[in-house]
Amino acid sequence: MELIVNKHSSWTVEDAEKLYGVKRWGAGYFEIGPNGNLHITPDQANPDMRIDMRAVIEEIKEEGIQFPVVLRFHDILRSQVAALNEAFISTIEEAEYQGRYQGVYPVKVNQMREVVEEIVDAGAPYDYGLEAGSKAELLSVLAYNTNPESLTILNGYKDEEFMRLALLARKLGRRIIVVIEKFSELLLLVRLAKQLDIKPLVGLRSKMTVKGRGKWEGSGGDRAKFGLTISEIIKAARYLESEGMGDCFKLLHFHIGSQLTDIRAVKEAINEGARIYAELYRMGFELEYVDAGGGLGIDYDGSQSTSDSSRNYSMSEYVADIVFGMKEVCDLEGVPHPNLVTESGRAITAHHSCVITEIVGEIRANSAEVDTVAVEGEHYLVKNMRELAETVMSQNNFQEIFNDASQWKEQAMDAFKLRVVSLEELGKIETLYWRTMVGLQKRLKAEEFVPEELQELDYNLSAQYLCNFSVFQSAADTWAIEQVLPVVPVSRMNEEPTENCSLVDITCDSDGKIDQFVMSGGITDVIPMHTLKPGEDYYLGLFLTGAYQDVMGDMHNLFGRLNEVHVFSHDDDPQDFYIEEFVKGSSVEDVLSIMQYNPQFMAQTVKREIDRKISEGTMQPREGVKWTDFYEDCLSGYTYLKRARQV
Known part of the structure; x- marks a missing residue:
């Protein structure tokens, strides 16, 4: 698979539209605004009334409503x-x-x-x-x-x-x-x-x-x-x-x-x-x-095919x-x-509803590095991999570089299992291997032809953005029948997205991911996103979820229904909208009760354990009260991550 985004200095919202194809699947309701934010035109008979998705998100935050949320227009x-x-x-x-x-x-x-x-x-x-x-x-x-x-x-x-x-x-x-x-x-x-x-x-x-x-x-x-x-x-x-x-x-x-x-x-x-x-x-x-x-269908991928x-x-x-x-x-x-x-x-129903989730972190295979300085007596595999990493930007035998690096990495793991290579040496080899792959990827960008095996580098080196939601609850069809749903960032689309990503949810399940995306060139396994900025929230929208997704979700890992925010357009409002209703999503005690647990009994059991520790003198009474309140607050709270920040 070829890298989707090539950097250039004059990125515009028109480039973002070509990439994400919002107008193609948006049916006239969604488009990218001049400020790079996703805009909604809920009444096509009144095209001058446009809602800025980022403004909706900011009002939701001001109201203290926790993400992820279902937005209904x-x-x-x-x-x-x-x-x-x-x-x-x-x-x-x-x-x-x-x-x-x-x-x-x-x-x-x-x-x-x-x-x-x-x-x-x-x-x-x-x-x-x-x-x-x-x-x-x-x-x-x-x-x-x-x-x-x-x-x-x-x-x-x-x-x-x-x-x-x-x-x-x-x-x-x-x-x-x-x-x-x-x-x-x-x-x-x-x-x-x-x-x-x-x-x-x-x-x-x-x-x-x-x-x-x-x-x-x-x-x-x-x-x-x-x-x-x-x-x-x-x-x-x-x-x-x-x-x-x-x-x-x-x-x-x-x-x-x-x-x-x-x-x-x-x-x-x-x-x-x-x-x-x-x-x-x-x-x-x-x-x-x-x-x-x-049977009247909708165009999820914008291909009109x-x-x-x-x-x-x-x-x-x-x-x-x-x-x-x-x-x-x-x-x-x-x-x-x-x-x-x-x-x-x-x-x-499909277009009226979307899921808005925040990115709470990223996962990369090459995110951590160890010191790779040469030491006396190091294994020859470490030396070989270092030489490859240092010369990758000056050599043109791309396939050979890839083959050698892959072979030496496999040999290093076998040697480690036989106690021939130490754990520290294995860490050096892994670090040098990923440096080599990153260098190889940079060299391949300028090539007209890329061998099939090397096309996988973009996917292998792409980030996994960790989304605060459950695929099984909010996008069941993407997992069950491989239905493609449009995904786009809701802001910063006037900036060039330089990170190729797939999306993973917060469930403890390897199937909790989205790796099929609607792009200008068709369906791809990564999507270009923006680099995460420390301390700054980054939100994604999962669109066309109003049909079936709202009612088919399960409670895998006991993640319950999402908070809902109902948005109505209003021409006299400065921002052309108002939040008409907030419907609270499932609390932890709600989903536990559905599964035949008794939250009141659970709270009492934990309180007895805390009281026992207090009577034994291993916990102070004031501390015990705080832990009891904390447990009960968690029972009554939202099942999703609370205001998590990027790391």
Whole structure:
């Protein structure tokens, strides 16, 4: 891998944009400001209103809120809801489509109450609804989706209690549609509906032959987890008809995967779904809705490609293909245009949330050196390595230098194990080896061609910046499915970043790292960062975390949920924003209680031990009180490092 950044004297924010590609993945919400700080434009209809991320961080510090934090820009959330709905409205008008759009937000993407509330409120003018896929989600949706004109779509496998809740919603006058995932669910629903004398609204999910593109392409095809085959759809429709409930069949649903990378998959799915709808309508089932499911992707890496972390289409193209694709088939088949439903979650929520963490230290393989002055009687391996280190800047046989240094380092370790080389001599050899590698790296910068093996020098010599957060809690997908999330410093981007780094978290796990980064040249295993300055905080942002990352994190090492700061834009404020709410993250006693510990008992046990030491005379009473208070303060405190400084 080639070194990403070459030093030059006239670094600008335009250079930073070329390097980090903020505009490419920022979707118009994020860009680098003239002062080198990351700026947010939460309302694209008002581009003059810009929030300086560094100003937000300084206010958080003034409020005494501890990092790391999740920042939520609720105006971005609202903007995305409006953008999707307005795209459908304008395209439907342009196409002279006869149905309307009634989208739903799938709460599984981010179930946080504040997120759901904002989406419901922003979607109210559009009758934008919610989707639930579990009993707990349905209970929350019943309480929050109170608009009688909006839809509630129920997906997932269902038991009797789930069905009864759905029928309760119908009793309350809600437009709630139970999507049947397997035939036995329909038998249960019909029995309960007749027993309670409540007329349900029924949807059938088709198991599509079309497959999506990307990590979740298994959502379609014959081996899909959910849905009915064509034979089962016909059987289910006829069963409803035989039970006198044919008019309850209101919706056809299909879904071919999340984060669809290729627009062709959308086109194919709409064509297949539209033809199934048309045939069912001609069979006598006058469906009102076709639900195209989720899948609207976002461009995590800014490449506008079919890579797993991107998409080769825009939101407007996605909408146009659904509207025009459905219209074309319906017109050919001579059936009415159905109302259109989509279940876009990732595209709605991803941009509104980010994780801000501070760098608390750095780790380098070559960070420590020992005195390498020659002494009488030293081992020849020390002498050889010293000569190599002293001449590396004047020799041109780069591969030979690398080979010799690597071989002598390995031989030195073998000799140490046999007690031929002392520990001090081994330390000298290690120090000289890394000096040689650093010199070799400097020489290679000017070379047009670098052998493959030597390209690894940049990675081996790069720093590991230690971040005060847990990958497993705040960026689970980067670890679990190698999802790429954009990472950039939030300030100093008007300075040239000269340190190539990977990122490691504070968990006791070697997998707690991020070493895949979105760069101008593609995905790289290091990212250019700025040199850490003693006594000066340095913050990074991990972006596009609003979809799934907020709700999928685990408590590895008992690191809990992060502190949350909710930011709203405000045109009359000098800094164009205000902090609307602070939601405290998990305390140590919170996460311990979840794991079945009793923090009160733990505190009492430690206090008894301290009291025993006081009674024995090995600890002073005043000291004992301080240690007791300290232990209890730690129990009630944040699970992350507190105001740690760079070292």
